[in-house]
Amino acid sequence: MTRRVTSFDVAARAGVSQSAVSRVFSGASASKATVDKVREAAEALGYRPNVLARSLITGRSRIIGLVVAYLGNPFYPDALERFSRDLQDEGYHTLVFTVPEGAGDTDTDRIIQQMLDHQVDGIVLASVGLGDALAARCEAAGIPVVLFNRGQAGSGLAQVTSANRLGGAKVADFLVAGGHARIGHVAGWQGSSTGRDRTEGFVARLAELGQDCVGVEDGRYDHAEAVRVTDLLLAKGVDALFVGNDHMAFAVMDHLRCTLGLSVPKDVSVVGYDDVPMAAFAAYDLTTVRQPVGRMVKTTVAALINQIEDKSAQAEVTEIDGPLMLRGSARKPEGFA
Amino acid sequence: MTRRVTSFDVAARAGVSQSAVSRVFSGASASKATVDKVREAAEALGYRPNVLARSLITGRSRIIGLVVAYLGNPFYPDALERFSRDLQDEGYHTLVFTVPEGAGDTDTDRIIQQMLDHQVDGIVLASVGLGDALAARCEAAGIPVVLFNRGQAGSGLAQVTSANRLGGAKVADFLVAGGHARIGHVAGWQGSSTGRDRTEGFVARLAELGQDCVGVEDGRYDHAEAVRVTDLLLAKGVDALFVGNDHMAFAVMDHLRCTLGLSVPKDVSVVGYDDVPMAAFAAYDLTTVRQPVGRMVKTTVAALINQIEDKSAQAEVTEIDGPLMLRGSARKPEGFA
């Protein structure tokens, strides 16, 4: 195995100093003549700057830590793929950390520690619960953090979500317009801001419209749990269900149709949240609120890079609106916009 | 922002030399007394070794590059999650690279280059086509590579797949035992070894059983394409379809049931390949060959680490057998084992 070719080798061949080589490759000023000589020598030798050495001295690794909890919900692989792509386009790379199923603060802290070890320039926390200690740790280390698809009030951290309250309200409007009289809600995990916000927006709008929600049960973003609480709501005689995310909605629909032999939307209308690709599959054809992943990711990346490049930048809280996708799993009001 | 605490700081406080600190943290030999002093000082100062500096000098980054093409097929997020976890357990981290949809060799090469730049200790290529140049490049750079869920004959690279030929044969056995007379095949992309192997195993076993395959059409692992060729096969009057992976099978089933109004499995039996979590959803209840992701990933990780730690290690080619999961999308032969 042959030794790596270094900037000194290039310098020697080009007849300049090592600094000159460094300057050419880090985009600092240099005369046309030098640039040409260096470029040619580098080409000939197959030189590439050593990223590690560069990071060591600049203190910037151009690596972003992406923490993600559960890829079983297809919303996240989609987001992950886009993060990787968008970050690549910006010259950054993605170090992925998965936090184990029932991870406590200890695990999260260990992961944060590992990210600090790798000197990541920024962190995206995708939908992971986090202790208060975290914000402080990152603050101390001066590492920008953006929460993706989850908020934490008063944390002072930047965050990007969809307009969850508004989304919930849209569903309420839609179901009421559809003439549903007994509406139930399989909520997203109430320990998460997204879950709470969707529920709040939904219930509040129902009230505004003069309807009571027949029942709200926490489905905890879990298949089995969603099915269990669906039965509770059915016992109350619901004719429509707003389910906290698509992933649970699939389980609910399967349960209604295949286990109970009910018809969707004839017996029960079902509305989800996320608009994952699968929601458009004919087997489900799920009416759902779209979370605009693409824009959410782009916004997150922009916010992160902004913070990285300008440490004094404000931590912004962004909500991105998404449309209600009208499909076949819920009765359609006539002429509903 | 306070300066990082270095091994010199710890050394000073512990009253030893910097080398001693280094030795303690890199697990080299040291006296009990030194170890204790260093540990205590490090604890007090909150010292953590600088990973970059360490990597720079050892030439080992403890980072694995994971290249993945398409996360829309839920098989890959599952694998990705497991890779991240298993590698974390082994003290490695995962740098994710996504290769754009219609990427040519140029893109792949650029990605490889970026991984070399980051001095990854090893590379997992998950189901990505690759030019011949690649193997040479990695060979030259001395970086171990393992192909995951795709093989390349004669590349000399290590690879881990499921027993695709055998799997295809199992499906043939099953469908014939089920009394199907006109069997068709929506093949996985024939440009990939997995696609070809499954098809070969399937067709060969059918022949052994004295049956002709009514038709074989390349579905290219793509929804729309799978649907298109399904129509071609239906025109030939098939009563059973073996589909090259679950992801396509869902599209095929949706098409058969929802667009054409056919019954699965009454009119047409459908069998998939992968056993992604969704295959067990009641809406599909897909009979399929399981790819044991867990074991495949563990095997891949083991093979990779083995190669990293012992550069002279042979590049092994491993096939892992998985069972046929009997569900409701295909007619069941009586007493089929």
Place this chain on the structure above:
DNA sequence: CGTGATTTTGCACACCTATGCAAAGTGACG
């Protein structure tokens, strides 16, 4: 206690690049 074998320790350097600083170079203008 003396001697040789073995372990522990510190010194100094290597890994490879970026950057502050001062010297050298370039060009403009009177």
Place this chain on the structure above:
DNA sequence: CGTCACTTTGCATAGGTGTGCAAAATCACG
């Protein structure tokens, strides 16, 4: 040509760790 403003260049050092080498310390044993 002289002066000044400005750009380019090389020198030297920093960034934080691992490791070969030789000196020092420890241990075993007669």
